[in-house]
Amino acid sequence: MGLVQKSELQDYWSVESIMKSTFAPAVMSRERFMGILWMLHVADNSTYVRKGDDGHDPLNKVRPVLEMLLQKFGDNMNPGREISLNEGTCGFKGRVSFRVYNLDKPSKWGIKLHELCEAESGCCFEFEVFTGMERQQSQEKTFDCVMNIMQRHLDKGHALFMDRYYSSPKLYDELYRRDTFYRDMPSK
Incomplete structure (x- = not known):
């Protein structure tokens, strides 16, 4: 299909x-x-927390599949030294509260992903779905985004390439402390 x-x-x-x-x-x-x-169901409804309550996960229905994918990526991909962090959009026209619109993308409407890819092959080996739940100040939000997606890849001597959007002195210091080197992606 x-x-x-x-x-x-x-x-x-x-x-x-x-x-x-x-x-x-x-x-x-x-x-x-x-x-x-019709009967395909991958989530445990007993763990569902209603929208608006503390601990609500907008991805509850697909969380088991996402975790399985990330586990398989980790088991089968050993990234090289140079890795990159960027945003991507997975085209989606359905109804979810975190669907985004991006005029610059081929699929204008979709689900925003933060992707960690190996620079040499371009293979994505780690990703995070943006659910719109992050409501902190911009600098804290980007710091947390980078540290969350990198948590399994710190202290390994990687060189991380990313847009200046994510950069901050606090991030540089933490990456340096965790044996991860930072590089700006060239401007388009």
């Missing part, structure tokens, strides 16, 4: 000659797929 995109989910099982696909019907029936999709 990522390679062959159709406007409706049911179109993958269409028998009309102009819409017909052979792969999906060969794997499973439409009713079986829809039944699995």
Whole structure:
């Protein structure tokens, strides 16, 4: 479905000659797929905290999948010395409270991610979803963002490249103290 995109989910099982696909019907029936999709649930509802209460996690429904992905990234990726921190947008048109609009991105509406990537290969090996919950002063927010995403990669001698947006003397001092070198990304 990522390679062959159709406007409706049911179109993958269409028998009309102009819409017909052979792969999906060969794997499973439409009713079986829809039944699995309808019952697919990865979160533990007993741990859900309502919006507005202390401890609310906007990503509660997908948190197990995100944690599994990050664990697999950590198990299978050993980044080189040079790594980069940047923002990305995952295109999304659904309804979530933390969806953002960015005129400069190919997908204007989406979910903002802070991504840690290996400079040589460009592979993302760590990411954090921006949920809009961060309401501190700008300098504290960026410091916390960098330290949170870097926590498993400090004290390893990495050279971290990032935009000046994240920079602050406090961050420089802490990265230096944690054996991580800082480099500004060149301006566009």
